[in-house]
Amino acid sequence: MTSTARSRSAHADRDASLGQRTKITSWHHERLAAVYVRQSTAQQVLLHPESTRLQYGLVSRAEAYGWARERILVIDDDVGKSGATAVGRTGFERLVTEVSLSPVGLILGLEMARLARSNLDWHRLLDVCALFGTLIADLDGLDGLYDPALYNDRLLLGLKGTMSEAELHLLKQRLYQGCLSKARRGALTFALPSGYVWDADGAIQFDPDEQVQAVLRLLFAQFEELGTLGGLLRFLARHDIRLGVRVREGPGKGQLVWRRPNRATLQNLLNHPLYAGAYVYGRRQMDRRRYRPEHPQSGRVVMAPSEWHALLPDRCPAYLSWEQYERNQARLAANQARASSVGAVRQGAALLAGLVICVRCGTQLGVHYQRSHGRPSPFTYDCVARRNHYGEALCQHVPGPALDAFVAQHVLTALAPAALELSLAAAEQVEQDRASLTQLWEQRRERATYETERAARQYQVVEPENRLGARTLERAWEKTLQAQQELEEEYHRFLQPQPHVLTAEERAAIRQLAADIPALWRASTTTDADRKELIRHVVERVEVQAQGTSEQVRVRITWAGGGQTEGVLVRPIARYRERTDYAPMCARVQELTGAGWVLFRSPPRVPTLQLGLGNTRRRGSSRAALGPDEGWAREVAGKLDLSPSSLLDWIERGVVRARKENGGWRRWIVWADAAELERLRAYRRRDIAAEHRRRWTAVYTGNDRQKGSTP
Numbered sequence: 001m002t003s004t005a006r007s008r009s010a011h012a013d014r015d016a017s018l019g020q021r022t023k024i025t026s027w028h029h030e031r032l033a034a035v036y037v038r039q040s041t042a043q044q045v046l047l048h049p050e051s052t053r054l055q056y057g058l059v060s061r062a063e064a065y066g067w068a069r070e071r072i073l074v075i076d077d078d079v080g081k082s083g084a085t086a087v088g089r090t091g092f093e094r095l096v097t098e099v100s101l102s103p104v105g106l107i108l109g110l111e112m113a114r115l116a117r118s119n120l121d122w123h124r125l126l127d128v129c130a131l132f133g134t135l136i137a138d139l140d141g142l143d144g145l146y147d148p149a150l151y152n153d154r155l156l157l158g159l160k161g162t163m164s165e166a167e168l169h170l171l172k173q174r175l176y177q178g179c180l181s182k183a184r185r186g187a188l189t190f191a192l193p194s195g196y197v198w199d200a201d202g203a204i205q206f207d208p209d210e211q212v213q214a215v216l217r218l219l220f221a222q223f224e225e226l227g228t229l230g231g232l233l234r235f236l237a238r239h240d241i242r243l244g245v246r247v248r249e250g251p252g253k254g255q256l257v258w259r260r261p262n263r264a265t266l267q268n269l270l271n272h273p274l275y276a277g278a279y280v281y282g283r284r285q286m287d288r289r290r291y292r293p294e295h296p297q298s299g300r301v302v303m304a305p306s307e308w309h310a311l312l313p314d315r316c317p318a319y320l321s322w323e324q325y326e327r328n329q330a331r332l333a334a335n336q337a338r339a340s341s342v343g344a345v346r347q348g349a350a351l352l353a354g355l356v357i358c359v360r361c362g363t364q365l366g367v368h369y370q371r372s373h374g375r376p377s378p379f380t381y382d383c384v385a386r387r388n389h390y391g392e393a394l395c396q397h398v399p400g401p402a403l404d405a406f407v408a409q410h411v412l413t414a415l416a417p418a419a420l421e422l423s424l425a426a427a428e429q430v431e432q433d434r435a436s437l438t439q440l441w442e443q444r445r446e447r448a449t450y451e452t453e454r455a456a457r458q459y460q461v462v463e464p465e466n467r468l469g470a471r472t473l474e475r476a477w478e479k480t481l482q483a484q485q486e487l488e489e490e491y492h493r494f495l496q497p498q499p500h501v502l503t504a505e506e507r508a509a510i511r512q513l514a515a516d517i518p519a520l521w522r523a524s525t526t527t528d529a530d531r532k533e534l535i536r537h538v539v540e541r542v543e544v545q546a547q548g549t550s551e552q553v554r555v556r557i558t559w560a561g562g563g564q565t566e567g568v569l570v571r572p573i574a575r576y577r578e579r580t581d582y583a584p585m586c587a588r589v590q591e592l593t594g595a596g597w598v599l600f601r602s603p604p605r606v607p608t609l610q611l612g613l614g615n616t617r618r619r620g621s622s623r624a625a626l627g628p629d630e631g632w633a634r635e636v637a638g639k640l641d642l643s644p645s646s647l648l649d650w651i652e653r654g655v656v657r658a659r660k661e662n663g664g665w666r667r668w669i670v671w672a673d674a675a676e677l678e679r680l681r682a683y684r685r686r687d688i689a690a691e692h693r694r695r696w697t698a699v700y701t702g703n704d705r706q707k708g709s710t711p
């Protein structure tokens with residue numbers, strides 16, 4: 001008999017309550033006893049040492065079951081980890097592994113079913129234990145000893161697991177519901193963003209630091225003016241404005257630190273309803289699918305306002321009105337690159353990009369820039385929705401510069417009466433901006449002065465004998481003095497180009513500029529971006545409807561206030577036939593011809609060197625490529641006493657039989673024997689006036705090029 005068995009019988013006498021120890025056989029004693037110790041959170045480990053002590057006490061219980069101390073394995077890797085899932089709990093994984101590798105005869109734990117709060121993990125453990133014959137001792141006050149391979153025991157263990165999971169669920173649910181109902185009352189506390197603090201009564205108040213408040217007010221005012229997050233960020237960076245943030249946890253909790261704003265922070269500030277005075281909870285909620293256990297804060301997604309747990313307006317002091325908050329939201333949404341609305345000004349010369357709407361399709365017209373050398377880049381507004389989605393033809397297109405000029409003209413006319421008001425508002429705006437920046441500077445200087453004085457005081461109270469301390473404090477004092485000096489210099493640099501109030505000349509300049517808005521509009525210093533910004537302030541949308549392929553485009557401008565202006569834009573077109581007044585024009589032509597008028601014949605055009613026929617003089621006139629009765633186009637033109645461009649026109653209209661040179665310079669080759677030359681001479685002498693008349697008045701077939709007879 002082994003020593004293990006002997007100690008086992010000794011313990012058996014002492015502990016009569018181990019009624020089920022008959023399940024423990026020598027087979028089990030030859031293997032290890034594993035003691036699994038777990039606490040959910042680090043906080044529990046600190047606050048409930050009794051539980052931990054009790055769990056470690058399981059070792060002596062294992063000894064009572066007959067295991068020698070050195071044959072007891074304590075698995076305590078999971079102290080401070082939640083049992084809600086096995087992920088990240090190396091101890092539990094290790095327990096399963098140890099059992100699978102088969103050196104474990106008994107697992108001991110306190111309320112074992114709670115070691116795996118998820119039934120999935122629990123049943124996996126039971127399965128493995130049943131397979132390898134491992135016993136489970138659950139010391140939940142009943143001192144149960146179970147063999148998962150036995151049906152009754154397994155049923156009981158499974159039930160315990162189910163109840164444990166249900167317990168956790170109920171617990172969570174109760175806590176969660178408690179949180180929610182507290183939040184709905186507006187009583188739940190959470191970390192506040194810059195500019196707010198919790199007061200002693202649990203209410204949200206402005207941060208007592210004036211500079212923190214001033215920065216936020218400036219920030220919201222600037223966004224109102226600039227309209228984009230990027231613009232705001234650049235403004236803050238340019239003026240080196242920092243956000244005052246209270247430290248949330250750890251040492252120095254509640255202290256004020258100044259942080260450089262970044263895009264995400266600004267976005268959060270502008271999106272947070274708290275700044276409009278509303279208590280809000282549940283803007284971001286957990287999405288289990290996105291949760292990654294290694295990142296405890298992961299898996300939270302931004303919810304739509306209708307999904308928020310609580311939104312209680314007018315619960316705390318506000319930095320901006322609710323209307324302003326909503327306006328900011330709309331602006332941020334519109335600024336998104338894929339927004340369906342107008343959005344902020346973007347690159348490009350098209351002043352109305354994003355504003356033009358097709359009356360037929362109700363969609364925005366896209367801007368299509370064409371490549372051109374030297375000339376200002378022409379562009380068109382194209383309605384491509386039908387083409388892109390259904391493969392139909394282009395719905396309509398309007399030449400960009402023409403539409404821009406048309407709308408700009410209306411905008412300038414609309415703005416003219418407001419000139420004086422504009423100038424006053426502009427002056428006021430400039431002064432207000434300067435005032436808030438100056439205020440911020442004053443506060444920064446005040447803070448620097450305070451810090452210097454404090455350093456000085458600290459230096460003065462130190463005992464002169466304490467030289468080491470005095471030296472450190474002296475250095476600190478010097479450092480604050482230097483920082484103050486630098487700040488002062490920077491302040492003067494800031495003041496230099498812009499004094500507090502506008503000078504008389506500046507005022508006059510603003511007034512004069514505002515009075516002559518068209519000049520301001522055309523000025524070289526006014527950029528396309530400025531013009532676009534201006535148009536967006538007054539114009540909400542521009543609906544266009546091209547009248548077929550004619551030169552007329554019906555335009556309806558909807559102003560920001562809701563009023564509308566309608567007009568007809570005349571766009572450049574390619575052909576006379578597409579003009580709306582083409583029919584009356586034809587009638588007039590017929591009338592005049594009837595009255596004996598003859599159409600004016602243009603004088604023969606001076607032939608230029610290169611008109612597409614190919615230059616035989618420069619490129620040689622080898623006849624190797626020519627067939628019988630063929631000649632280079634330029635030679636034939638000479639024989640017919642015709643300008644090269646006219647011959648090219650004849651070729652295009654199919655009046656002469658011509659082909660392109662194979663390879664080489666790809667010049668035109670014209671076939672013309674003696675009879676053909678005679679026919680062409682006759683054709684040249686034909687009544688061009690009559691032909692023009694016919695072309696003007698004939699029924700339009702959709703093709704201008706009349707088909708000449710090919711001989």
Ligand SMILES: [Zn+2]
Nearest residue numbers: 358361383395
């Ligand atoms: Zn359309």
